[in-house]
Amino acid sequence: MGICLSNQIKAKSPFHTGVISCKNVSGNEIELSNSSSKASSASIPSTPWREGEILQSPNLKSFTFSDLKAATRNFRPDSVLGEGGFGSVYKGWVDEHSLAASKPGVGMVIAVKRLNQEGWQGHRECLAEINYLGQLRHPNLVKLIGYCLEDDHRVLVYEFMPKGSMENHLFRRGSYFQPLSWSLRMKIALGAARGLAFLHNAETKVIYRDFKTSNILLDSNYNVKLSDFGLARDGPTGDKSHVSTRVMGTYGYTAPEYLSTGHLTVKSDVYSFGVVLLEILSGKKAIDKNRPSGERNLVEWAKPYLIKKRRMLRVLDPRLEGQYSTSQALKAATLALQCLFMEPKLRPKMNEVVTALEQVQESKNALKIDQNIHKSNQHSQPHKGHRSYQSSAEETRGVTAYPRPSASPLYA
Known part of the structure; x- marks a missing residue:
């Protein structure tokens, strides 16, 4: 089997059989293909995902996109904490109790990850993130506060990590x-x-x-x-x-x-x-x-x-x-x-x-x-x-x- 030697080794979907194309060290096109096994329907989270499937979790808040625009000052560039292939992460503020958007410097600081809008793979990874972190809680796992899956917007809201x-x-x-x-x-x-x-x-x-x-x-x-x-x-x-x-x-x-x-x-x-x-x-x-x-x-x-x-x-x-x-x-x-x-x-x-x-x-x-x-x-x-x-x-x-x-x- 060939190995994709790009920085990120990612296929179109971790749950589908098929072929992707990438380049090896010599620059030649090679293919990765692998069959996937079906996961138990009783597992948490259940896989493969159905589009729009979100496991119920009392730990998570479903934000509206307008909520998060207000919390991040309309995703202003000077609020960016980091960027990657997935999209950008912005600094925002919400009320500590109601989680409603608040003014900069007031309330609880949050990290808002806005994923790129194109691509089914990103949507599936977003769902995986929501369903795992919505069910799992541990001092050494980042706390997912909530999410927004409104229209074609995919946004995740986390606790802010200062370091x-x-x-x-x-x-x-x-x-x-x-x-x-x-x-x-x-x-x-x-x-x-x-x-x-x-x-x-x-x-x-x-x-x-x-x-x-x-x-x-x-x-x-x-x-x-x-x-x-x-x-x-x-x-x-x-x-x-x-x-x-x-x-x-x-x-x-x-x-x-x-x-x-x-x-x-x-x-x-x-x-x-x-x-x-x-x-x-x-x-x-x-x-x-x-x-x-x-x-x-x-x-x-x-x-x-x-x-x-x-x-x-x-x-x-x-x-x-x-x-x-x-x-x-x-x-x-x-x-x-x-x-x-x-x-x-x-x-x-x-x-x-x-x-x-x-x-x-x-x-x-x-x-x-x-x-x-x-x-x-x-x-x-x-x-x-x-x-x-x-x-x-x-x-x-x-x-x-x-x-x-x-x-x-x-x-x-």
């Missing part, structure tokens, strides 16, 4: 920007893992399918909220091992077995989490054509380092030096590798990932121990060569007993 996306904080450069600290990066990784674990352990499993840094939103305290459920799907039911669907997602984050077969499982999300965790640790993008040849694909570049314990720390963002203990860094790097195993069955479950990241958080006091060891080694062995902080700490702390990545359960 924006993880992508902006992790990859922006410049003297005016402070890189995210180790502790904040681990806090964000843990929050995102908890969000995915909730989806995977729901009564009807939900496969997120498009996990990436741009879909990780942050509130004023850097608490994580997963957003954009347009590509989410119900997981397999009964004795089924996977869901068969068109390959959709974002290149660089998509699990290899899903790309090659169209078989979607919760372990597909685990792979995507591994990519994001690697981005968090390295400060590098999953795909970056500006990097030297051989380093453009982050996973391919990092794996040779990750599979060897003494080289693992070379993938870490040099801007984080001194902020983490060797124990923390090795655990986090090993976890990333485990999530990226080619064999899906060997990848951990998301609740195991949560436990592992909680252990990384709990070991933060080890940083002081490592720093004291480093100082001690500097005084006691001043003339024995330029051994790195990481190497001396590894040997002193007995890291030789640290488990090599394997099919075994996550470290205790």
Whole structure:
């Protein structure tokens, strides 16, 4: 099967059999086709969607388009928070209790996503977003306040996330920007893992399918909220091992077995989490054509380092030096590798990932121990060569007993 190597891997519909055309790396036209299985009518949300089908939810308000025009000052350009292939997101204000439009600066701030008006695919993804976020509530999922499906307008209304996306904080450069600290990066990784674990352990499993840094939103305290459920799907039911669907997602984050077969499982999300965790640790993008040849694909570049314990720390963002203990860094790097195993069955479950990241958080006091060891080694062995902080700490702390990545359960 060919693979669409565009930035976004999207078919006309995740629920229909058919063919789409795209270009491969060489620029040649190739086709993606895959049959889809029918989802259970009892699942939430039910699929495939019928046009106009909205599951009843007391959590959501149905806005009129005039309501949202008033809330955003007629979608003024200076209210734009962000833009993408889907459309634009605007800042708006509503009364906190009645949700009626209010004046700028008065009431509750909201984020209003106005989707492009053309295309059935966008409509279907809009319905998926409404029906998933209308039924699911969790501290690590963005809160959908309401929607507008009036005439050809498709608008979604969310809680406002002051810090924006993880992508902006992790990859922006410049003297005016402070890189995210180790502790904040681990806090964000843990929050995102908890969000995915909730989806995977729901009564009807939900496969997120498009996990990436741009879909990780942050509130004023850097608490994580997963957003954009347009590509989410119900997981397999009964004795089924996977869901068969068109390959959709974002290149660089998509699990290899899903790309090659169209078989979607919760372990597909685990792979995507591994990519994001690697981005968090390295400060590098999953795909970056500006990097030297051989380093453009982050996973391919990092794996040779990750599979060897003494080289693992070379993938870490040099801007984080001194902020983490060797124990923390090795655990986090090993976890990333485990999530990226080619064999899906060997990848951990998301609740195991949560436990592992909680252990990384709990070991933060080890940083002081490592720093004291480093100082001690500097005084006691001043003339024995330029051994790195990481190497001396590894040997002193007995890291030789640290488990090599394997099919075994996550470290205790």
